[in-house]
Structures are given as structure tokens and as C-alpha cells.
Amino acid sequence: MSLLLWAKGPGFALAAVLFLLGTAMRLAEILRLGRGTDLARPRGAAGGQALRTVFSRFLPAPGLFARSPVVHAGGYVFHIGLLVVVIGYGPHLAVLGIGGRGLPAGLIDGVTLLTMAAMTALLAARLRDPVKRLISGPGDYGAWGLVFLPLATGFLLVNRVLLPFEPLLALHLLSVEVMLALLPFTKLVHAFTFVLARGYAGAIAGRKGAHS
Amino acid sequence: MTMSFANGLAALRPRIDAPVAAFLSSCVRCGLCAEACLFHTETGDPKYAPIMKLEPLRRLWSQEFTVMGRLGRALGLSKPMSDEDFARWEELVYDSCTLCGRCSLACPVGNDLTLMIRKLREGMVAAGHSPEGLRKAAHRALTDISPVGVGAQSARKLIAAQSREVGIPIEIDKHGADWLVLISSMEYIAFPEMLGALARLFKAAGQTWTIASDAYEATNVGVQIGSCDVARAIVARTVDAAHRLGVKGVVTPECGHAYQALRWEGPNLMGQAFDFEVIHLIDLLDRWRAEGRLKTKGKSGLRLTYHDPCQTSRRGGLDPQARRLLNLVAEDFVETSDPGPWNWCCGGGGGVSANPRARDLRFKVFAAKKRQLEAVRPDAVVTTCSNCRNVLEESLEHWGMELPVLSLTELVAEYLDEVPS
Structure with missing residues (x-):
């Protein structure tokens, strides 16, 4: 079996299984711990503030954009760019079973380059900033690579650069599969757990009538 | 493993609940918490990044509460926690964190870092790694009621002096008063005129109030040092006094931690909801307004x-x-x-x-x-x-x-x- 066939078939299935089971396991690891019942009389609404906090934390905290512009600007461009490339490109839509033509290839190309540039800026900031350097470990750099590789191989594939189509497609699929398979076991799992984190923070503060 | 280190871990494990696991799972090491923390912004020292202060808690969670962490530990890929870790982190957890919560509000994934530092202190104090100043204050709070050493007689004298000053009686242990009012350490020793102000305000509002002879002090050093046992003992005094005096509610003074300790941690420390209202003085004044x-x-x-x-x-x-x-x-x-x-x-x-x-x-x-x-x-x-x-x-x-x-x-x-x- 060629590498491409393996990547299209068993490789994809294996990655999907690891992704789904791993994500379920990580969420179960969190939820099974539960929370003690808060016996203090509430002063505000926990549920509503939990929901509000899930969305309000998409906005930068006052004054922090200016203090850390690369993290904010790079973070927005990277996250939005990644979303556009994943769900805006025609062939991706076909794989996802959604259908549709998707966005123009030229636009996707541009967004991919912009996203990779943002990621490079974020990596540079991590390497240069003393705080980020201190709190970063192999997992942080590894997670960066896991996301960057699918973008880079996708760009090479669409533009037929460096290698012929089939090996590039195999590399692209494999890089996506490795990312999917490892996502639950790296910090990339925040793609799911951030909802819980923001929700808990909002609920805890909301019950007190405090800010979140 | 020393006994105190084992105690520290034992005190810390039950603090790791679903919110803590969600917070630690979600951290992307963006470092923005540091930009919100005055200990980092004013010193420039990266070690004061709030997420860095939580490293002992993060390691314990990772090594004992996640499958991958347990696997890594079994394979020798991660270094087990040690007493030295607690010792090294003491300064970060106590000297350079006021539990102000600014980092918690700034975190883009919503991590309540302050809540986690409060929990981490439970492990630190149980492991014997807490500042001497706070340990002494906790000892005084348990033995003499006041963490700063304001004894019952001194408190009575200060109350009487302020009562004379404003010409309004301030009754101690008045049964059936509307409110039991707590006074903070700092008010007794530095700002006793607060007592006179309270007398005037309660009188103006037409409400009765009292100060308990055995719970005249609000400061909960147990919450500050991170010992739920000490915190519970201090809260229990107030709860007992409120029941004994049959008041409708307890007013916490102009002290933020005292409010958090009694209003929010209090019922959970005691294991039961309070059958009286707890309100911060400012909230009560605004209600009267x-x-x-x-x-x-x-x-x-x-x-x-x-x-x-x-x-x-x-x-x-x-x-x-x-x-x-x-x-x-x-x-x-x-x-x-x-x-x-x-x-x-x-x-x-x-x-x-x-x-x-x-x-x-x-x-x-x-x-x-x-x-x-x-x-x-x-x-x-x-x-x-x-x-x-x-x-x-x-x-x-x-x-x-x-x-x-x-x-x-x-x-x-x-x-x-x-x-x-």
C-alpha cells in the first residue's frame, strides 16, 4: 500500500479514532472531578454569566492589546485564518462532507500565508519574550509545529512546489492526521476545553455578582 | 518523602476539581497573565508571571490527574514533585501574589488563576512552607481572636472610647440586634474612628447592631495563609456569635478578604448554608441609600x-x-x-x-x-x-x-x- 493510500484510508481512520477518543477522555478527565455544591447564598446569576464569559473573553482585556500587540494581533489572525482555511477551502469542504465550492483558491492561498506569518510572529515572540520563554516547554513548541505543518504542506500542495502532487498530498494528509491524533494530548485541546474554563470562571464570579 | 511534604500533597489533591482541571487543560502559555500582574509589570521579572506561580499545582494535576501525565511519570519522563518545589515556590505564592484577581480577568481562555493560587496555598501551608509573619498572625487569631493582638479588653476600650466620642451607645453582645457587625484588625489598631462612624450610620438608618465579645474581629488570616482549618475556626466564632445573639444578619467590615472569607467561603467551610444574611458594609449602606x-x-x-x-x-x-x-x-x-x-x-x-x-x-x-x-x-x-x-x-x-x-x-x-x- 502506498503512503498516500495509507494516509487516505487507515491513517485517516486511526487519526479520527485517536482524536475522538482522546478528546472524550480529556473532557472526561475534567468533568469526572466535579465541583462541590456551593453553600453560599447566590448574589447573582451563575448560568447567564457563564455563557456571557464564554463569548466576552474573545475580546482583549482593556489595555492589554497595547502591552502585548503581537500576541493579540497574531492570535486573532492565526485563529481566524486557520478557521477560514479549514472550512473555507473547497476540497476541505468535500472531505468534511459539507459540499459547496468554497472560497477562491487565491484567497485561501493569501490567508494561508497570512496565518503562517502570524504563527511565525507568535513563535518569535515566544522565543524573545522572557516571560513566554520561561513558561514555554517542548509541548508549546511541538504544538506550534503540529499546526504549522498542515498549513505549510497544504500551501506547497496547492501550488505544486518542491514535490510532485501525490507525495505532497500524502505529506499534507499525514501532517493533518498527526495533528488530529495528538490534539487531545497537547495544549491544542484548549480548542474544546476553553468553553469549560470560561464557563466555570463566569459561573463562579456570576454567583457572587462579581466580574468575569 | 517527609511527613510535611506528604501533608502538603494530601491537602492539595482534594482542591483539584473540574474547574481547576479545565483551567490547567486550557492554558496556552500566552503569558498575558503576566501583563495584568503588577508584580510583573512593576519589576519586569518573568518569574512573577501568575501562571508560573502555579507550577506546583500544575505538575501535581498533570502527574496524578491526567492519563498522559500518569503515563509519563510511570515512564520516568517527568520529575516527581518534591518538598523542594514547595520551598522554592513559597516566595512566588505568598510574597508576590495579593490574590487580586487581575490575571484571572485578563486570561483569554478564562482561567481563574487567583482561585488556583488560593487552593495552592492550602498545600503550601500544610507542607510547612508559608511566611513566618502569616503563621504568627494565624496563631494569634486562634489563641487571642485578633491576628494583630487586639485583645478583648483592648477592643472593649476602643469601642467605649468611640461610643463616648460620638455620644451614641455601642452595645456589646446585645441579644436580638438587627445586625452583628465585624470590625477588622486594622480598624481597631489604626482607624478606630470607624466604630464611631458605624454608630452614627446605624442610628441614622434606624437599625440596631452589636459587636460580639467573642467574635469582634473580622480578619480571616486562615483564608490569607491558605489553611481551611484556621479559616473554619475563625468563621465558626462568628457563626456561633450570630446564633447566640439571634441577629438577622452579619455585616462584614471595610475589608475585602473578610467579606470573601465569611460571605463566600464561610458556608462552604462550615459545611452548611447560613441561616442569617451576610453582607458587606458598603452593600448595606447602598441598600439603605x-x-x-x-x-x-x-x-x-x-x-x-x-x-x-x-x-x-x-x-x-x-x-x-x-x-x-x-x-x-x-x-x-x-x-x-x-x-x-x-x-x-x-x-x-x-x-x-x-x-x-x-x-x-x-x-x-x-x-x-x-x-x-x-x-x-x-x-x-x-x-x-x-x-x-x-x-x-x-x-x-x-x-x-x-x-x-x-x-x-x-x-x-x-x-x-x-x-x-
Whole structure:
């Protein structure tokens, strides 16, 4: 079996299984711990503030954009760019079973380059900033690579650069599969757990009538 | 493994619940928490990044509460926790965190880092790694009621003196009073005029109140040091006194941590909901304002600004109440930058001001507050936390700034229209 066939078939299935089971396991690891019942009389609404906090934390905290512009600007461009490339490109839509033509290839190309540039800026900031350097470990750099590789191989594939189509497609699929398979076991799992984190923070503060 | 280290881990494990696991799973190491923390912004030292302060908790969670962490530990890929880790982190967890909560509000994934540091202190203190100043204060709180050594006789004398000063009786252990009022350590030793102000305000509002002879002190050093046993013992005194005296409610004083300790941690420490109301003094005054019980006359002509105490504003949501009361009595009120929930801490909360070792550091990080104050050039700064008030006074003096620090409660009392005789 060629590498491409393996990547299209068993490789994809294996990655999907690891992704789904791993994500379920990580969420179960969190939820099974539960929370003690808060016996203090509430002063505000926990549920509503939990929901509000899930969305309000998409906005930068006052004054922090200016203090850390690369993290904010790079973070927005990277996250939005990644979303556009994943769900805006025609062939991706076909794989996802959604259908549709998707966005123009030229636009996707541009967004991919912009996203990779943002990621490079974020990596540079991590390497240069003393705080980020201190709190970063192999997992942080590894997670960066896991996301960057699918973008880079996708760009090479669409533009037929460096290698012929089939090996590039195999590399692209494999890089996506490795990312999917490892996502639950790296910090990339925040793609799911951030909802819980923001929700808990909002609920805890909301019950007190405090800010979140 | 030493016994104290084992105790530390044993105290910490039950603190790891679903919110903590969600927070630690979600951290992307963006470092933005550092940009919100005055200990980092004012020193530039990366070790003060709030997420760094949580490293012992993160490691314990990872190694014992995640499948991958347990696997890594079994394969020898991660270093087991040691007593040395607790020892090394003591300064970060106690000296350089006031539990102000600014990092928690700034975290883009929503991590309540402050809540986690509060939990981490439970493990630290059980492992024997907490500042001497706080340990001594906790000992005094358990043996003498007051963490600063204000004995029952001294408290009675201060109460009697203030009662004479304002000409209004302040009754101790009055059964059936509407409210049991707690006074903070700092008010007894530095701002006793608060007692007279309270007497005038309660009388004006037509409410009865009392101070308990065995629970006259609100400061909960157990919450500050991170010992639920100490915190529970202190809360229990108040609960017992409230039941004994048959009051309708308990008023916590102008002290943010005292409010958090009794109002929010109290019922959970005691394992049961309270059958009486617990309310912060400022919340009660604003309630009376809304009910028309507080009639004021005239306003201060001074240019006043407000220092938001972290535990009442950011983590208490009482910043609108404080401003409504300020507007009653201030003609020229000016906000500093970052008001309300985004306020910068005075640098002395969370037990830092009771920790002599952290003195120089807290003076250094006061630079954030100093900039805020210098920008608006007030005649006086008003606040609603006696600990903040004391820390502000000390820090202003350290920086050579002459600026009076006023209590909002005392200010409102000063402008009461008429206190019925």
C-alpha cells in the first residue's frame, strides 16, 4: 500500500479514532472531578454569566492589546485564518462532507500565508519574550509545529512546489492526521476545553455578582 | 518523602476539581497573565508571571490527574514533585501574589488563576512552607481572636472610647440586634474612628447592631495563609456569635478578604448554608441609600478619587455600590485609569501586608497605583478596605507622596444630615 493510500484510508481512520477518543477522555478527565455544591447564598446569576464569559473573553482585556500587540494581533489572525482555511477551502469542504465550492483558491492561498506569518510572529515572540520563554516547554513548541505543518504542506500542495502532487498530498494528509491524533494530548485541546474554563470562571464570579 | 511534604500533597489533591482541571487543560502559555500582574509589570521579572506561580499545582494535576501525565511519570519522563518545589515556590505564592484577581480577568481562555493560587496555598501551608509573619498572625487569631493582638479588653476600650466620642451607645453582645457587625484588625489598631462612624450610620438608618465579645474581629488570616482549618475556626466564632445573639444578619467590615472569607467561603467551610444574611458594609449602606434611610447634607469639596479594593470590586462586584455612595458625598469625584474591575491592587492584599518579608517588594509594585494617582492629582483617595487604606498610607509615605486616604464609610457618616437622638 502506498503512503498516500495509507494516509487516505487507515491513517485517516486511526487519526479520527485517536482524536475522538482522546478528546472524550480529556473532557472526561475534567468533568469526572466535579465541583462541590456551593453553600453560599447566590448574589447573582451563575448560568447567564457563564455563557456571557464564554463569548466576552474573545475580546482583549482593556489595555492589554497595547502591552502585548503581537500576541493579540497574531492570535486573532492565526485563529481566524486557520478557521477560514479549514472550512473555507473547497476540497476541505468535500472531505468534511459539507459540499459547496468554497472560497477562491487565491484567497485561501493569501490567508494561508497570512496565518503562517502570524504563527511565525507568535513563535518569535515566544522565543524573545522572557516571560513566554520561561513558561514555554517542548509541548508549546511541538504544538506550534503540529499546526504549522498542515498549513505549510497544504500551501506547497496547492501550488505544486518542491514535490510532485501525490507525495505532497500524502505529506499534507499525514501532517493533518498527526495533528488530529495528538490534539487531545497537547495544549491544542484548549480548542474544546476553553468553553469549560470560561464557563466555570463566569459561573463562579456570576454567583457572587462579581466580574468575569 | 517527609511527613510535611506528604501533608502538603494530601491537602492539595482534594482542591483539584473540574474547574481547576479545565483551567490547567486550557492554558496556552500566552503569558498575558503576566501583563495584568503588577508584580510583573512593576519589576519586569518573568518569574512573577501568575501562571508560573502555579507550577506546583500544575505538575501535581498533570502527574496524578491526567492519563498522559500518569503515563509519563510511570515512564520516568517527568520529575516527581518534591518538598523542594514547595520551598522554592513559597516566595512566588505568598510574597508576590495579593490574590487580586487581575490575571484571572485578563486570561483569554478564562482561567481563574487567583482561585488556583488560593487552593495552592492550602498545600503550601500544610507542607510547612508559608511566611513566618502569616503563621504568627494565624496563631494569634486562634489563641487571642485578633491576628494583630487586639485583645478583648483592648477592643472593649476602643469601642467605649468611640461610643463616648460620638455620644451614641455601642452595645456589646446585645441579644436580638438587627445586625452583628465585624470590625477588622486594622480598624481597631489604626482607624478606630470607624466604630464611631458605624454608630452614627446605624442610628441614622434606624437599625440596631452589636459587636460580639467573642467574635469582634473580622480578619480571616486562615483564608490569607491558605489553611481551611484556621479559616473554619475563625468563621465558626462568628457563626456561633450570630446564633447566640439571634441577629438577622452579619455585616462584614471595610475589608475585602473578610467579606470573601465569611460571605463566600464561610458556608462552604462550615459545611452548611447560613441561616442569617451576610453582607458587606458598603452593600448595606447602598441598600439603605436606596431605601431612603441615609440622608446626607452637603458634599466634600475636595477632589476625590477612589481606590477599588480587589476583593470588593473586581472579585466582589461592589464597585457600583461604592460609586453611588461616593456620589452622595463627593462634589468633585474623578476616576483613575482602569477603574472598577480593572483596578490595580494596592500591593498588600492576600496576606502580603502581614508578611514583613514582602515589604520592599510591595512598596516597589505600588508604582502602578502611584501612576494612577499622579495622573488624576486628587486631594484625597477614598477606599472601602481598611487593609488597602493602611497599605496605601504606608506606600504613599514610602514614595514621599502626601495624600490623605479616607474611608468611604466614614465619609458618608461625616455628611449625614441628622442623626436622630
